[in-house]
Amino acid sequence: MAKIGLEVHVHITSLKTKLFCSCPSHYAGKEPNSVVCPVCLGLPGAIPVPNKKAIEEAIKVSLALNMQISDKVVFVRKHYFYPDMAKNYQISQYDGPGTTPVAKNGFIKLRNGKTIRIRRINIEEDPAKIVYPTGSLLTSKYVWVDYNRSGIGMLEIVTEPDIEDPKEAREFLEKLRSILEHLGTCDCTIEGSMRVDVNVSVPGGERVEVKNIGSIKGVEEALKYEIARQEALISQGLPVKRETRHWDDVRKVTLPSRYKEEETDYRYFPDPDLPPTTITENWIKSIASSLPELPDARIRRFMVQYGLSEYDATVLVMDKGLADFYEDVLKIYYKPKEVANLLINDYLRWINEMNIRPSESKAKPEYIASLLKMMEEGVITIKIVKEILSDVVKGSDPRKLVEERGLTALRDQEFLMEVIKQVFAQEPDAVEKARRDPKVVNYLVGQVMRRTGKRADPYLVNQLVRKMLEG
Numbered sequence: 001m002a003k004i005g006l007e008v009h010v011h012i013t014s015l016k017t018k019l020f021c022s023c024p025s026h027y028a029g030k031e032p033n034s035v036v037c038p039v040c041l042g043l044p045g046a047i048p049v050p051n052k053k054a055i056e057e058a059i060k061v062s063l064a065l066n067m068q069i070s071d072k073v074v075f076v077r078k079h080y081f082y083p084d085m086a087k088n089y090q091i092s093q094y095d096g097p098g099t100t101p102v103a104k105n106g107f108i109k110l111r112n113g114k115t116i117r118i119r120r121i122n123i124e125e126d127p128a129k130i131v132y133p134t135g136s137l138l139t140s141k142y143v144w145v146d147y148n149r150s151g152i153g154m155l156e157i158v159t160e161p162d163i164e165d166p167k168e169a170r171e172f173l174e175k176l177r178s179i180l181e182h183l184g185t186c187d188c189t190i191e192g193s194m195r196v197d198v199n200v201s202v203p204g205g206e207r208v209e210v211k212n213i214g215s216i217k218g219v220e221e222a223l224k225y226e227i228a229r230q231e232a233l234i235s236q237g238l239p240v241k242r243e244t245r246h247w248d249d250v251r252k253v254t255l256p257s258r259y260k261e262e263e264t265d266y267r268y269f270p271d272p273d274l275p276p277t278t279i280t281e282n283w284i285k286s287i288a289s290s291l292p293e294l295p296d297a298r299i300r301r302f303m304v305q306y307g308l309s310e311y312d313a314t315v316l317v318m319d320k321g322l323a324d325f326y327e328d329v330l331k332i333y334y335k336p337k338e339v340a341n342l343l344i345n346d347y348l349r350w351i352n353e354m355n356i357r358p359s360e361s362k363a364k365p366e367y368i369a370s371l372l373k374m375m376e377e378g379v380i381t382i383k384i385v386k387e388i389l390s391d392v393v394k395g396s397d398p399r400k401l402v403e404e405r406g407l408t409a410l411r412d413q414e415f416l417m418e419v420i421k422q423v424f425a426q427e428p429d430a431v432e433k434a435r436r437d438p439k440v441v442n443y444l445v446g447q448v449m450r451r452t453g454k455r456a457d458p459y460l461v462n463q464l465v466r467k468m469l470e471g
């Protein structure tokens with residue numbers, strides 16, 4: 001059994017400006033180094049001013065994660081020397097003498113009731129982005145630095161090492177992400193908005209840190225790889241040494257970091273430019289009273305209001321975009337179970353296949369409603385639904401698809417064979433005669449057509465009935 005702790009870094013994407021200056025905090029598509037000022041460039045003499053909304057977001061998240069919230073926000077300087085931070089320190093928070101993180105000692109509960117403790121939440125600024133000209137750290141002779149990201153407000157959420165396997169890590173992160181998205185703190189579909197460092201050890205080995213994994217799937221894969229690697233070393237009687245590695249998402253392996261990391265002394269001290277901000281009880285109360293519905297409550301509501309199983313409700317709510325979409329479909333087609341089944345069993349499969357999040361799908365709620373209506377009316381079968389669903393996810397209107405491709409006439413052979421079998425079972429005499437008299441074949445075809453509301457392709461039915469008679 002492995003021992004796993006996570007450090008999750010999330011951008012507070014709800015902020016319009018950076019953590020300590022008024023530069024915009026959204027830089028996607030902007031020219032490198034175009035969204036910067038003396039503060040976020042870290043120029044000498046520039047004075048940071050804390051973003052109050054960032055503190056509010058941290059309090060929101062702390063409440064949602066059952067944390068003990070500090071009575072003040074203390075920013076410290078975390079010193080290190082690296083090109084991503086020109087002033088040679090990052091403004092962060094620290095749990096030490098005279099300083100405290102914004103919140104401590106919370107938890108998230110997993111589906112099986114297990115509690116994963118959360119040690120602390122820090123508010124901190126993101127460093128600049130290092131860009132490797134060749135795309136790889138190993139082959140680049142120099143690096144570029146893009147300061148657009150520098151100074152973006154982030155939360156660092158650190159767990160206790162309570163996680164025991166990669167699947168649990170995945171479940172924890174999905175739930176955390178869903179909480180953050182329900183709060184509106186982080187839109188995790190934005191690339192790079194959630195990054196994870198993992199600490200992992202197996203019995204008999206030292207703790208290994210794998211840094212900077214960009215996706216939840218990546219975390220699961222990196223942990224699987226790392227646990228197998230560590231267990232293989234131990235089974236050969238070799239030591240697992242304490243080290244920092246990084247995840248190569250292309251080759252699906254962890255590799256030792258090029259730089260030997262020793263126990264770093266960050267020389268934390270309170271930032272003299274940033275006097276502590278007091279967090280009053282009233283401030284916390286007013287934020288608590290405006291919290292939106294959170295995933296656990298929403299799961300319970302889905303079970304009660306829509307009669308869903310706990311499993312189905314959880315699958316939907318673990319992705320806020322999917323849960324919202326589900327409720328939007330219900331507004332126009334109120335069959336909660338049918339809609340949930342289609343979304344969970346078929347729709348989600350295509351979403352995963354395309355490697356996108358549900359909120360990135362181009363399908364409109366009306367489209368899902370149309371599919372289910374057409375199925376209810378007998379215009380199409382589930383097989384046709386499955387056939388066209390991938391195009392629906394890409395934004396095609398299913399009614400048009402069915403019309404354009406002539407799918408209204410039932411051409412689903414499996415479905416038609418079922419109907420033919422039923423007719424054969426009920427008409428044994430006609431079947432007997434049809435083997436000798438071709439005219440009776442038409443009678444059987446007619447029976448099949450009647451049962452499909454005359455929507456089947458008669459030519460195809462004729463062929464299938466003959467095949468069945470011969471067989």
Ligand SMILES: [Zn+2]
Pocket residue numbers: 018021022023035036037038039040041151
């Ligand atoms: Zn700035």
